[in-house]
Amino acid sequence: MKKYKVAVVGATGVVGEMMRKVLEEKNLPVSEYTFFASNKSAGKKIIFMNKEYEVRELKENSFDEKFDFALFSAGGETSKRFSPIAVKNGCTVIDNSSAFRMDENVPLVVPEVNIEDAKMNNGIIANPNCSTIQAVVALKPLDDKYKIKRVVYSTYQAVSGAGKHGINDLQNGIENFNNENKYELEKFKYDIFNNCLPHIDVFLDNGYTKEEEKMINETRKILHRPDLRITATTVRVPVMNSHSESINIEFEDQFDEKELVETLRNSAGLIVQDDIKNEVYPIATKATGTDEVYVGRIRRDYSLDSGVNIWVVADNLRKGAASNAIQIMEYLMLD
Ligand SMILES: NC(=O)c1ccc[n+]([C@@H]2O[C@H](COP(=O)([O-])OP(=O)(O)OC[C@H]3O[C@@H](n4cnc5c(N)ncnc54)[C@H](OP(=O)(O)O)[C@@H]3O)[C@@H](O)[C@H]2O)c1
Numbered sequence: 001m002k003k004y005k006v007a008v009v010g011a012t013g014v015v016g017e018m019m020r021k022v023l024e025e026k027n028l029p030v031s032e033y034t035f036f037a038s039n040k041s042a043g044k045k046i047i048f049m050n051k052e053y054e055v056r057e058l059k060e061n062s063f064d065e066k067f068d069f070a071l072f073s074a075g076g077e078t079s080k081r082f083s084p085i086a087v088k089n090g091c092t093v094i095d096n097s098s099a100f101r102m103d104e105n106v107p108l109v110v111p112e113v114n115i116e117d118a119k120m121n122n123g124i125i126a127n128p129n130c131s132t133i134q135a136v137v138a139l140k141p142l143d144d145k146y147k148i149k150r151v152v153y154s155t156y157q158a159v160s161g162a163g164k165h166g167i168n169d170l171q172n173g174i175e176n177f178n179n180e181n182k183y184e185l186e187k188f189k190y191d192i193f194n195n196c197l198p199h200i201d202v203f204l205d206n207g208y209t210k211e212e213e214k215m216i217n218e219t220r221k222i223l224h225r226p227d228l229r230i231t232a233t234t235v236r237v238p239v240m241n242s243h244s245e246s247i248n249i250e251f252e253d254q255f256d257e258k259e260l261v262e263t264l265r266n267s268a269g270l271i272v273q274d275d276i277k278n279e280v281y282p283i284a285t286k287a288t289g290t291d292e293v294y295v296g297r298i299r300r301d302y303s304l305d306s307g308v309n310i311w312v313v314a315d316n317l318r319k320g321a322a323s324n325a326i327q328i329m330e331y332l333m334l335d
Contacts, residue, residue, distance in 0.1 A: 004069055006034070007034045008033065010037060018318060022323050028333060033049075037055050039057045060082075071326070076098055086123075101214070107126065132218040132222070138270060139247070146306070148249055169185050173191050196237050211234040212234050241315060246311055282296045284313055
């Protein structure tokens with residue numbers, strides 16, 4: 001079997017660290033791993049698969065070494081600058097940033113939904129936004145069965161989605177809650193501890209945030225429904241890891257509630273946790289550390305002719321980032 005050379009770019013970040021963990025868990029046909037970050041982390045030693053590696057600075061000539069795959073999670077600017085160089089050197093890039101997601105020549109892929117799109121790549125495949133990934137895993141089977149007419153997203157997103165500085169802001173808030181110590185916020189404009197911030201990524205001229213726009217546009221692209229009516233409110237909450245989402249869905253067709261639940265139950269990558277008598281529903285702490293998307297609180301929306309409310313939870317660092325990207329790479333390796 002062919003063995004591949006794999007580069008991890010942004011290996012010291014929150015997503016990069018999770019990439020390393022997920023790669024360690026898998027037995028992929030890889031002959032060699034190389035880990036890149038910025039000059040700040042260059043030289044740092046990491047243990048991966050019981051072996052010591054030195055993190056290397058990403059440079060213009062880094063891809064002269066002819067990698068087969070590069071997993072990028074080092075921000076949009078790094079992706080824009082270095083991905084084309086990687087591709088020119090014969091490397092397939094799976095990019096976690098938003099740099100190429102809406103580029104019509106770049107497939108945007110969630111394996112459970114549209115893995116066949118991955119084959120139509122020109123060297124770059126985009127990994128969707130974490131909040132979009134978990135939503136479309138739940139929406140796809142419902143769209144296939146009942147044709148979705150409109151979606152309303154309300155999200156409750158963990159601080160790990162904002163990287164290591166986001167985690168530090170919540171950690172510092174917790175540690176200093178009972179004392180007078182002032183601490184510098186590293187990521188957010190306001191304290192995330194004790195607050196919900198209706199502000200993820202930058203504000204746009206139309207009053208939405210870029211995170212909201214990403215969820216709307218990326219959902220349409222992945223589901224191949226360019227005209228689907230969607231609105232979104234995305235909120236950062238003081239949760240360390242795993243995003244939760246309330247999704248209101250209106251259908252073109254009528255549905256039977258039991259059949260809808262069965263449809264979700266039989267869908268790839270989804271686990272239904274919906275037993276209100278025993279107070280069972282998806283929660284962030286239980287989703288953390290797993291690759292599945294959890295759905296519960298499934299109930300008819302009586303304000304619509306045909307509509308449903310669902311609650312969707314997943315680990316944003318695993319399914320929302322590292323695991324999804326590695327699933328794509330695995331598919332291309334084994335294809
Ligand atoms: N966190 C999530 O849930 C999530 C989900 C989906 C997608 N993403 C995307 O994934 C990317 C990384 O997010 P993160 O949360 O892991 O951020 P992070 O914790 O801040 O890590 C950023 C990583 O990028 C590296 N980096 C920064 N500038 C670089 C450069 N010029 N050259 C090479 N490496 C560079 C950093 O290296 P140093 O250690 O040297 O600074 C670090 O390894 C972002 O594009 C983000 O939008 C994140």
